[in-house]
Amino acid sequence: MVYISDKIKSSDTSISYVPTPLDLPISSTNTTSENQSNIINNQEEDEEENFIKNNYIARTLLNEPELPPITWLNWYKEVNWPQATLLCLEPLVALYGLFTTSFMWQTIIFTIIWYFLTGFGITAGYHRLFSHRSYEAKLPLRYFLLILGAGSVQGSAQWWSRGHRAHHRYTDTDLDPYSAHKGIFYSHIGWLLFKPRRKPGLVDISDLTNDKCIQWQHRNYISLAFFMAFVFPTLVCGLGWNDYRGGYFFAGVLRLVFVHHSTFCVNSLAHYLGDAPYDDRRTPRDHFFTALVTLGEGYHNFHHEFPSDYRNALKWFQYDPTKYLIEFFKLIKLANNLKEFPKNEIRKGRYTMAHKELNRFGQTIIWPKDNLNLPIITFEEYQELTKKNDNRLLILIAGFIHDVSHFIDSHPGGRTIIKSYIGKDATVAFYGGIHDHNTAAHNILAMMRVAICKYGGEVEYIKKRLGHIQTPTPIFA
CATH class of the missing domain: 3.10.120.10 (Cytochrome b5-like heme/steroid binding domain)
Incomplete structure (x- = not known):
């Protein structure tokens, strides 16, 4: 497929699209060289002012300075101590439990099941339902996912979704709360350990603030999180087969470590590992391994291109259990209006990237003289x-x-x-x-x-x- 612009670019005429200046006598303009320079400078200043005025990101970065950089002298002042304490103590407590607690097969099975359930509270609930509204859920399912999401101890659905929407709107900029451009450690966990250098970008969360289910969870989040993360699994294992200790250390703490870092990999690993079959202008990537450790959230390039699609993976062999869970919810009449982007538009993304790759390959070839x-x-x-x-x-x-x-x-x-x-x-x-x-x-x-x-x-x-x-x-x- 050859277009006129491609023909122009392929010719060897070096067209720059810069017009030839008008051949007017200087006297007719009544301006000196110094005046012309002033006019150009004023125009540039006006353009810059208009750009900043109409560009929210540029205006915010200019007018809202970020906190000073973290150094060896001030790091302890910049640590978000409540979150850092929780995230750093988790693996230590889990290790202690591993070395001091005997294993019971019932507890191991329940730990795996509870990992998937609380993980789905994030992927199917916080992420695809509440952040992206990729499907609609009946009231019982909404409460169920909110309760499970609380068990993952990642903040309320309102807080989580607000940050995630900012991540999508301002991907890879300083208004992205966990920008991959700040390093894999920062995007994985550093943004939680330290106070944010600046506020996340502005997003619309009016639907969240008007949602009674989300507001109920937001008000009761602390008690819900504590109960679902630690008390509930301890009681299940204790009352079920007399393994209170295993229920706490394995189904509670160890499971929470895995759920946390599984979710964190979506912000870090999914922006570094893999390829970009739909758009390579930003960092999100698709990779099977990332999908494997994130309950199907690893086809991140597709997700950032088509965020309100309930699927993360399109092909049957791609791992996306969250997609199948949502389809199961639809089957039992708890979910409906599962959103899918048009196939034609998805193909356009793949075509664009294939065309880019072909052009890059073509640049390595010596062609005949024009x-x-x-x-x-x-x-x-x-x-x-x-x-x-x-x-x-x-x-x-x-x-x-x-x-x-x-x-x-x-x-x-x-x-x-x-x-x-x-x-x-x-x-x-x-x-x-x-x-x-x-x-x-x-x-x-x-x-x-x-x-x-x-x-x-x-x-x-x-x-x-x-x-x-x-x-x-x-x-x-």
Whole structure:
């Protein structure tokens, strides 16, 4: 598919789109060189002012300075101590439990189940339902997911969704609360350990503040989180098979460590590992391993391009258990209006990236000279040039004159055929009269072009007389 702009860019004319200045006498403008400079400076200042005025990100970054950088001298003042204490004590407590508590198979099974359930509270609840509204859920399901989400101890759904919406709107900027541009440690957990350098960007959360379910969880979050994270699993294991200790250390604390870092990988690993099949302008990436450790949230490039799609993975072999869970909710009439972006628009994203990759590959290839850089000579002049004893062997094919001096010994059909057409028009022979050459032959031949034959040479006459329809060369010069 070739467009006019592509043709312009492919020509060797170096069009810069900068207009030629008007040739007006200086006196007619009544401005000196100094005045002209002042006018240009004023225009630039006005443009910069308008840009800042109309660009929320630029205006915010300019007018709302961030906190001073964290150094070895002030780090303890910048630590978010409540969150840092929780996140740092978790693995230590879990390790203590691993070395001091015996394993019971019932507890291990429940720990895995409870990991998935509280994890789905984040992926299916906080993320796809409340942050992106990728589907609609009945009231019982909304409360169920909010309660499970509280058990993951990642803040209320309102706080979590507000930050995540800012992440999507301001991806990779300083208004992104966990920007990947600040390093993998920062985007994974550093943004939680330390006070944010600036407030997250502005987002609309009116739907969250008007949602009675979310507000109920927001008001009761502390008690819900404590009960669902630690008390509930301890009671289940204790009352079920008398393993209170295992319920607390394994189903409670150890499970929480895995849930936390599983979610954190969406902010860190999913922005570093993998490829970008839909858009490479930002950091989100698709990778199976990330999907494996995040309950299906690892196809992050797709998700950032189509955030309100209830799916993260499209193909059957891609791991996305959250997608299947949402489909199960629909099956049992607890969910509806599962949103999918149009297939045509998704294909456009893949096409755009494939086209970019093809263009990058094309830049590594040496192409024939552009037609505009080739001299135009008559058929008679071409014949005269072939008679000169300068060791140059010229042959005419499809209106182009080619120098085959360095190729004749490598010609698969031998020297004799080429020599018999030196100084002649070999178009018919090349296009099937003797051999219908393949694409590689057309490409190699195009590299040997040295001139254009005016009016195409004898081939025009032969074509009309024999009724031969000339096949165009596959090379796009």
